[in-house]
Amino acid sequence: MNRGRWHLRVGSIVFAWLAALVGIALVHRSVPVSGWLLVHLLGLGAAGNAILIWSRHFADALLRRPPDPSRAGQAWALAVFNIGAVAVVAGMIVGFWPAVLTGGIAVAAVALAHAATLLRQLRSALPSRFGDTVRYYIAAAALLSVGAGLGVAMANATLPGALHDRFIIAHAAVNLFGFVGLTVLGTLVTLWPTMLRTRMADGVEVAARRGLPALVAGLAAVVSGALAGSPAFTAAGALGYLAATAYVLWPHLDEVRRKRPSSFATLSVLSGVVWLLGSLSYAVVAFATAPTWPAVLDRAGPLTVVVLAGFLVQVLLGALSYLTTIVVGGRAAAIAATTELERGAPWRLAVANSALLLCVLPTPSLLRVAASVLVLIAYTTFLPLLARAIWQARKHRDTPSKQGPPPAGPSVRYRLGVAAAGVGVVVLTAAAAVAADPAAVGIATGPQASVTATGQTTEVEVHVEGMRYVPDTIDVPAGNRLVVTLVNTGADRHDLVLANGTRTGRLAPGESAVLEAGVIGADVDGWCSVAGHRQMGMTLAVRAVGAEAHTGQHDDGGVASIGADDIARSLTAHPGAGFAPHDPVLAAATPDHRVTLSVTETEQEVSPGITQRLWTFGGSAPGPTLRGKVGDVFEITLVNDGTIGHSIDFHAGALAPDGPMRTIQPGERLVYRFTAPRAGVWLYHCATMPMSVHIANGMFGAVVIDPPDLAPVDREYLMVQSEFYLGPPGGEVDAAKVAADTQDLVVFNGYANQYDHAPLTANVGERVRIWVLAAGPNRGSSFHVVGGQFDTVWAEGDYRLRPGPGGAQSLGLSAAQGGFVELSFDEPGHYPFVTHAMVDAERGAHGIIRVG
Structure with missing residues (x-):
C-alpha cells in the first residue's frame, strides 16, 4: 500500500x-x-x-x-x-x-x-x-x-475520593500537556516552516533539544503537586512548563515574521498555539491563588475548555488540513483538495476563536450557550469540507499537472472581510443573547438609572455562613457606587444576584468574586440563585440611605411559573406520539450491586405538554431502582455531572452520614458503600440543603430489599409517588411553592396519569404484587385499587395482613415510607389505582390495571 x-x-x-x-x-x-x-x-x-x-x-x-x-x-x-x-x-x-x-x-x-x-x-x-x-x-x-x-x-x-480528586489534575496534565503537548511542540520543529514554505529559523533545533528536559521536568512537578494536593507546587510546575514552552517556540517567531500565515492550516495551528500559551498562563495564576485543592479543581474547568477547544482542536484540524493535501497524490489533486479546505476559512477561524473567547470569559449562561453553538458550527464544517477535499482530489488524481506557481488565493482584503463577517456573526449572536436576558449583564431601568451619582464608592465584603450572607444588610448612601466582594466561606456553591440585574458567577467553596452593583438609587434585594437557597434564608438587602422609600427594587428576575389552567388542561390531555412510560415492572434482584449514578440536569416532560429541568440520578426521576436481599452489600459511585452541589442518602443502609452523605461539587465523585441489614422498600434521595427542593426536582429513587419469606408472584410492579412544584416552562422547581407545600402535580413514577395512557396489565386469577414508596418530599400515600381488595399488606418491615378472612382497602404510608400489597382479580376489566387522598389522585396520582 x-x-x-x-x-x-x-x-x-x-x-x-x-x-x-x-x-x-x-x-x-x-x-x-x-x-x-x-x-x-x-x-x-x-x-x-x-x-x-x-x-x-x-x-x-x-x-x-x-x-x-x-x-x-x-x-x-x-x-x-x-x-x-x-x-x-x-x-x-x-x-x-x-x-x-x-x-x-x-x-x-x-x-x-x-x-x-x-x-x-x-x-x-x-x-x-x-x-x-x-x-x-x-x-x-x-x-x-x-x-x-x-x-x-x-x-x-x-x-478514595480525596485521591480521585488529585488524580484528576495529574491525569489531565499528563495526557494534554504530555502526550499531546510534547507531540505538537516536537512536530512544529520541522512542520511549521514547511507549512509556511520558508526556511527553518536559526536556533529552532537547539531550543527544541534543550527544551525537552525542561518540559518534562515542569510536567513532573505539576503531577507531583497534584498527587500531593498542593496548589502552590502544582502552579510552580505549570510555570516551569510555560517557560519551557515559550523557550521552545520563541525561535519560530522569526519564521512568522518572514512568512506570514495565510492559509487555514497555518492560521489554525497558530491560533491553537496561542490558546496553549494562554491556558498555561491562566493555570499558573489560577492554581497559585487557589486557597484549597477543591478550588483548584473548580478553576481547572475553564482550563479544560481552553486546552481542548482552543489548542487541541485547532492544531488537529490545521495539521489534518495541511497533511491531507500532501498525501492525496499529484499536484492537481493537492490544489483541488486545498481549494475545498480553504472554503470560508477566515470566517470559520474568526467565529471559532471569538466565540470561544466568549465561552471562557465570565459571561452570562445564555451567552455562553449561544457562543458554544457557534464554536461547534465553525469546527463541524471542517468534516464535510475534508470529505469533499478527498473526493475532489480523487477526481483530479490523474489530471496532468500544469507548470508554474499554484493558483493565487483570495486577496488579503477579501480574507479580512470574510473574517470580519465571522466576528459580526458572533457580535450579533451576543447582542441577541443580551436582548433575551438584559438583566444578566446588568442592564437595569427604573429608579437606579435616574439617580444622581455622587462620584463616591461604597465597598463591602460579604461572607457566607451556612445559608446566610454576613452581613445580610448593606447601607449605601443614595447615589454611591456599590462594589461587593463575595467570599464563599460556606460548604456549597453560592452566588449573589441583585434585582438590578448584576450578579456574580457561582462560586465554589473558598472562591471569591467582585460584584459591580452600579450606582444605588433605591433599595435593592439580593439573593442566591441556586434553587432553594433563597428560601432557606440566603437573601441580602441593599438599603439606599436618603432615597425615597417608594423607589425600591424587589424584582426577582424570575419567569412566571406554569399556571393552574395549563396544569388542568395537561391532566386531561394525551401524551404525544412516541410517549414511553416509566417501566413499572420491578425486575428481579441481581447479584452485582456496584452501580454508578451520574447526577445530570435534563429537561423532561412531567405531564402532557409540561416540561421541567430536573436534577436526576442516572437521567430519570425516579432514579434507577436497586434490588437485593438482606445482608447484600451495595457500592454506589455518585458522579456529579450537574452544575451545583449534590449528595445522596440511602435509607437502606445504616451508617454515619458525615462522609458518604456529604455534598460533592460539580465534577467530583464519591463512593457510598452500605450493607442492607433489614428488609423494606427504602427511599434514596439527595441530602443537600434545602433537601425538599432537591427531592422535589427529581432526586429520589427506591431500594427494594426483599423480606426473607417473600413468596413468588405472577407480576410485580413498583409505584414511587412524588410531587412536582412547577417552575416556569422548561425551568426548575419553584422553591417558594415547596416551602408553602402547594403541589401542582402528584404522580406515580415521575409522570402525571402515565398509566392511564399505558396501563399495567394482569390476567384473571394471577397474583399481583405492587410495591409502593412515598418519596414526597411532603405528601404521603393511601394506595388503593378501585374494584380490588388486598389480601396481603406489608409495610415498613412487617406484615399488617396475610391471606385469610380479612382484607384491606388501602396501604397507608407517610412520606418516606414504603411497602407492598398483593391481590388477584376475579374478572376482566379496567381497575383504576390511585392514592385515596383524592385531591392528589386528581393531580395526577392515577393509573389503570387492565385485566384480561
Whole structure:
C-alpha cells in the first residue's frame, strides 16, 4: 500500500472519532457522563489516533527510514488501540470498570510499544539532524501510558475520593500537556516552516533539544503537586512548563515574521498555539491563588475548555488540513483538495476563536450557550469540507499537472472581510443573547438609572455562613457606587444576584468574586440563585440611605411559573406520539450491586405538554431502582455531572452520614458503600440543603430489599409517588411553592396519569404484587385499587395482613415510607389505582390495571 492510500485509509479512523464527537455534542444533555465522553472522544480517540499515525510517519521521514511496505504492524497497533479506546468509552458509559481496565491496558500497551519502536529506530538510524523531534514522540507516547493508568485508577470505585480528586489534575496534565503537548511542540520543529514554505529559523533545533528536559521536568512537578494536593507546587510546575514552552517556540517567531500565515492550516495551528500559551498562563495564576485543592479543581474547568477547544482542536484540524493535501497524490489533486479546505476559512477561524473567547470569559449562561453553538458550527464544517477535499482530489488524481506557481488565493482584503463577517456573526449572536436576558449583564431601568451619582464608592465584603450572607444588610448612601466582594466561606456553591440585574458567577467553596452593583438609587434585594437557597434564608438587602422609600427594587428576575389552567388542561390531555412510560415492572434482584449514578440536569416532560429541568440520578426521576436481599452489600459511585452541589442518602443502609452523605461539587465523585441489614422498600434521595427542593426536582429513587419469606408472584410492579412544584416552562422547581407545600402535580413514577395512557396489565386469577414508596418530599400515600381488595399488606418491615378472612382497602404510608400489597382479580376489566387522598389522585396520582 502506497503512502497516500495508507494515510487516507487510517485517516478515516480520525474522521470517525471526530464525527462521533460532533454527534455526542449535539445530544450531550441526554447522554451519561457526557462531559467525560466529549473529552475522551477528542483526546483519546481523534487526537490519539492522529498522533500514533503521523508521529510514526514523521519519525520514518526524519530518520530516513523506509516505511514497512505492508504496514501490518502499524495496522494491528491501531486496531488494538481503537478496541481499547472503545472499551474505555463503553465501560465508562455503562459503569463497568473491568471494561475500562481492559481498554486502558490495551491503550497503554500500544503506547509503550509505539515508544519502544521509535526508540529502537532512533538508536539504529544514522545520526539525524532532527532526532530530537523523535525524542519528543518517545516521551509523549510513554506519558500516554502513564495517563492511561491514572485514568483507569480514577474509574475504579474503590479509589478514595480525596485521591480521585488529585488524580484528576495529574491525569489531565499528563495526557494534554504530555502526550499531546510534547507531540505538537516536537512536530512544529520541522512542520511549521514547511507549512509556511520558508526556511527553518536559526536556533529552532537547539531550543527544541534543550527544551525537552525542561518540559518534562515542569510536567513532573505539576503531577507531583497534584498527587500531593498542593496548589502552590502544582502552579510552580505549570510555570516551569510555560517557560519551557515559550523557550521552545520563541525561535519560530522569526519564521512568522518572514512568512506570514495565510492559509487555514497555518492560521489554525497558530491560533491553537496561542490558546496553549494562554491556558498555561491562566493555570499558573489560577492554581497559585487557589486557597484549597477543591478550588483548584473548580478553576481547572475553564482550563479544560481552553486546552481542548482552543489548542487541541485547532492544531488537529490545521495539521489534518495541511497533511491531507500532501498525501492525496499529484499536484492537481493537492490544489483541488486545498481549494475545498480553504472554503470560508477566515470566517470559520474568526467565529471559532471569538466565540470561544466568549465561552471562557465570565459571561452570562445564555451567552455562553449561544457562543458554544457557534464554536461547534465553525469546527463541524471542517468534516464535510475534508470529505469533499478527498473526493475532489480523487477526481483530479490523474489530471496532468500544469507548470508554474499554484493558483493565487483570495486577496488579503477579501480574507479580512470574510473574517470580519465571522466576528459580526458572533457580535450579533451576543447582542441577541443580551436582548433575551438584559438583566444578566446588568442592564437595569427604573429608579437606579435616574439617580444622581455622587462620584463616591461604597465597598463591602460579604461572607457566607451556612445559608446566610454576613452581613445580610448593606447601607449605601443614595447615589454611591456599590462594589461587593463575595467570599464563599460556606460548604456549597453560592452566588449573589441583585434585582438590578448584576450578579456574580457561582462560586465554589473558598472562591471569591467582585460584584459591580452600579450606582444605588433605591433599595435593592439580593439573593442566591441556586434553587432553594433563597428560601432557606440566603437573601441580602441593599438599603439606599436618603432615597425615597417608594423607589425600591424587589424584582426577582424570575419567569412566571406554569399556571393552574395549563396544569388542568395537561391532566386531561394525551401524551404525544412516541410517549414511553416509566417501566413499572420491578425486575428481579441481581447479584452485582456496584452501580454508578451520574447526577445530570435534563429537561423532561412531567405531564402532557409540561416540561421541567430536573436534577436526576442516572437521567430519570425516579432514579434507577436497586434490588437485593438482606445482608447484600451495595457500592454506589455518585458522579456529579450537574452544575451545583449534590449528595445522596440511602435509607437502606445504616451508617454515619458525615462522609458518604456529604455534598460533592460539580465534577467530583464519591463512593457510598452500605450493607442492607433489614428488609423494606427504602427511599434514596439527595441530602443537600434545602433537601425538599432537591427531592422535589427529581432526586429520589427506591431500594427494594426483599423480606426473607417473600413468596413468588405472577407480576410485580413498583409505584414511587412524588410531587412536582412547577417552575416556569422548561425551568426548575419553584422553591417558594415547596416551602408553602402547594403541589401542582402528584404522580406515580415521575409522570402525571402515565398509566392511564399505558396501563399495567394482569390476567384473571394471577397474583399481583405492587410495591409502593412515598418519596414526597411532603405528601404521603393511601394506595388503593378501585374494584380490588388486598389480601396481603406489608409495610415498613412487617406484615399488617396475610391471606385469610380479612382484607384491606388501602396501604397507608407517610412520606418516606414504603411497602407492598398483593391481590388477584376475579374478572376482566379496567381497575383504576390511585392514592385515596383524592385531591392528589386528581393531580395526577392515577393509573389503570387492565385485566384480561
